[in-house]
Amino acid sequence: MDVKTLCLGALTLGDATGYEIHKMFDDGPFGQFYDAGYGSIYPALGALLKADLVTVVQLAQEKRPDKKVYSLTPSGLALFKKALAEPPAKDRFRSDHIVRLFFADYMSKSDLQAVYDSYLCHFQTQAEKLRSIDIQNFRNGRTFALQMGLRFYETMSAFLVENQGQLLNDYCPNPMDDGTEQTRNQGTGDD
Amino acid sequence: MDVKTLCLGALTLGDATGYEIHKMFDDGPFGQFYDAGYGSIYPALGALLKADLVTVVQLAQEKRPDKKVYSLTPSGLALFKKALAEPPAKDRFRSDHIVRLFFADYMSKSDLQAVYDSYLCHFQTQAEKLRSIDIQNFRNGRTFALQMGLRFYETMSAFLVENQGQLLNDYCPNPMDDGTEQTRNQGTGDD
DNA sequence: GAGATATATATCAAACCAATATATATGATT
DNA sequence: AATCATATATATTGGTTTGATATATATCTC
Known part of the structure; x- marks a missing residue:
């Protein structure tokens, strides 16, 4: 599931800026099970805009950069639903x-x-x-x-x-100095 | 934690080929909490070899491509230990x-x-x-x-x-057609 | 005999990540 | 009053990672 699709999903929860979408992945409702950085979100929004899957309203702000508020279009929502109907990729956990x-x-x-x-x-x-x-x-x-x-x-x-x-309590440091536990790796054990 | 470090870790469990390391991430002991594909493992092993952090023994096989069995060097083990001592990055889960x-x-x-x-x-x-x-x-x-x-x-x-x-049982499809639940996004609620 | 799976290495485009740059406001600390 | 950290907001860049594919053969299943 790529960041473009994720952005569409985020926008179903309401119009938002790229900054706000990032926050959703950082500490918002998505943070638990997905994440995306600015480096993926801003290009994704640009691509979605070009494909008419979202629209943007540029709000001039007094002494800050313009706020670009993105909204989902009907075709954007349709594409998102289509993406959800596809079989999900395997979960990924890295710790x-x-x-x-x-x-x-x-x-x-x-x-x-x-x-x-x-x-x-x-x-x-x-x-x-x-x-x-x-x-x-x-x-x-x-x-x-x-x-x-x-x-x-x-x-x-x-x-x-x-x-x-x-x-x-049961901690004990590795006695080996050469770093190997076996001469050759044995795989899972079921091969 | 990059794939190079992960490969060093895999080799502490015993000498292995790139193929075997990949299996460790796929269905072996690492699969639960990390993963890496061939596209990261082979270049990583190449870089480690160049830096003398691993050695390789090329075994000619009758009718298959040569098996390249990699082993950890003392400096490779030292670097791995050093990497473990650094503060861990945040866990990442994507589902x-x-x-x-x-x-x-x-x-x-x-x-x-x-x-x-x-x-x-x-x-x-x-x-x-x-x-x-x-x-x-x-x-x-x-x-x-x-x-x-x-x-x-x-x-x-x-x-x-x-x-x-x-x-x-409590499933009910979204009644909205326009895809928005609010006009503007509200963030986490704690901002 | 066809098709799928396993062994084994390798490459590539597209996607992604972490860090950084820019510019300002606010709140906290010293 | 000055310094520092955090928040708002967009954007870019270099390096890494991903997912798919190519190559070549053996084995196991249908």
């Missing part, structure tokens, strides 16, 4: 934190502790944020996605607390 | 599935049902896969990361089952 937990034995105990702490804090903060959102205004899928996110953060946070000992 | 659940009201009920089914199946399959892995050989962080992944898949799968009704 620098878990890489570090996985390679715990190549880290110092204090670094490991720091990663653990920041990770727990992250999950707790996110959970708190979602809990504070008033669910009344949402309907159906919106509520569902939000609750799913909340469940995720709560579960991960609980997991970290429950298994802290396994990671930190 | 085409949740985008569709979020925009449920812009989908047909049958398409929504299909997304739900494939998502549930995905989580259940992944959980089963992790459950079947023998944990005896792993230690510390390896076990921790694996169990964390298992907990994630089990929780998400349970969530989908528990809240199926909210998504599918």
